[in-house]
Amino acid sequence: MKILISYYSRTGNTKKMAEAIARGVRDEGATCDLKEITDVEIDQLLEYEALIFGAPTYYGSMAAEMKKLLDDSVKHHGKLAGRVGGAFTSSGMIGGGGETTILSILEALMIHGMIVIGDATIQHYGPLAIGEPDAKVHKMCIEYGQKIARLTKKVFGN
Amino acid sequence: MKILISYYSRTGNTKKMAEAIARGVRDEGATCDLKEITDVEIDQLLEYEALIFGAPTYYGSMAAEMKKLLDDSVKHHGKLAGRVGGAFTSSGMIGGGGETTILSILEALMIHGMIVIGDATIQHYGPLAIGEPDAKVHKMCIEYGQKIARLTKKVFGN
């Protein structure tokens, strides 16, 4: 079982979240590739049972660099259906568009026919850091990685 | 495996969609309870591996009658985590708030920690009828029921 975590990060905050999520995925015994968005080739997307994307909050939705990859993924439209997806973001302030950014990613994954999951106790749509990730966000990211890995195992029967 | 389809319908359009989705669920061999929203008791929600909610599009989000049930479901907050959810709506016009209505339901289910799934070929976030459901919508609803039932089987290991 292979899981991709792909992120776009200028300040390093989103990258730190990606690393913590990767740790959570590996805790569950899954193979995890952690890649900057510019290092991901479209054809590689098909290699993973789960794909998790993270980007800073820019004007209420995912950064253009990430949107470009998702727009280009139309090449394989339909082939990702039934795989598991996730999203996270790093935002400048509370109420600063972080929730809508996560949802913009999840909506794209749903349009690919993918499976997503919420959380009843922590940040509901996906991990959201305000500024630099603190210990609480770090823990939340690890748990999110674990959760996505567990769901992927259930869906793919391992 | 038991799946609940609960709907609110004044004109009958949303009810017809609910019935078609129920048919799809049963096609997959799952037990399906089809209930008007006012016939659902909060404690009953716990009996189902999957919950699908449908409401007409009123001012861009689910009708108050359905929101009341979901607000009241806070009584069991956390206990629905990991179950499968779905949403559908009947809207008066294209661009009339149907997508945001479906998303308002899916967001509530994600906040419960539930699993949702998109569709790569038909209406991406969930079935959406414009006016009275026609043959195309009917077929789409049946396929949505089948899809939710198949996902539920995967997640719950049947």
Add this chain to the structure above:
Amino acid sequence: MKILISYYSRTGNTKKMAEAIARGVRDEGATCDLKEITDVEIDQLLEYEALIFGAPTYYGSMAAEMKKLLDDSVKHHGKLAGRVGGAFTSSGMIGGGGETTILSILEALMIHGMIVIGDATIQHYGPLAIGEPDAKVHKMCIEYGQKIARLTKKVFGN
């Protein structure tokens, strides 16, 4: 020029925000009626040049009590077009559905044909408190009231 601020509040947090917004509205010389949602009659909505609604974040969208008022406002559908609207919420945690709650209200107001405004410096879609409103949120609410009152003056030519 009359502005309505209507709120639903169980814990008192949303009410405190409503009071601060009312102060901001009055700072600009506008008449402000501050009412609990259950004290608002549908026909009264027509008396105001601007309507601001606030509710706690319940499952990612406005509380059923507020949705009921907005659903019932279909009685006057079309008559509120061109008036000014606003929204605010009190949420339990960061990433807890506060942004989607504000947007659920703004979407309803847009469907009424109303005018809404964002903010470039503070909480972009509308005031959002995490837990009890602190001094920062209080100030933000006052500024939001001022901003809505100023926009209403521009639109209605005073």
Add this chain to the structure above:
Amino acid sequence: MKILISYYSRTGNTKKMAEAIARGVRDEGATCDLKEITDVEIDQLLEYEALIFGAPTYYGSMAAEMKKLLDDSVKHHGKLAGRVGGAFTSSGMIGGGGETTILSILEALMIHGMIVIGDATIQHYGPLAIGEPDAKVHKMCIEYGQKIARLTKKVFGN
């Protein structure tokens, strides 16, 4: 009074909508610049009292090419506050992400502090074509241009 309509269009559908909106803007006596997104320079954004953006529906939010312009507009963050904004999209199917695409643009404009307006009778969040714009969509786009121009006059006191 100057209004910018900027669009991204591959098939020509979004371009046709842009042209109809431009006609509506000019009907109201406002100057309208109609530009492909790649022909807009960031500094030019400041020349307009209103900015209307249109893009095809790609994976539930605005195309990356348009998001890039909006991301880059952070250079002038705050300076567009109080100006009028609008959004439109061309989508492949009903329920195909058209509403969320329009909202992704409007959310970005709100984060700039801009003013947006809904519509009580036609497509509520902004013009949305399914496939090639027909006569009904054409008329709706003209009316949207007129509406945005009238609102801009009110806000800027002409």
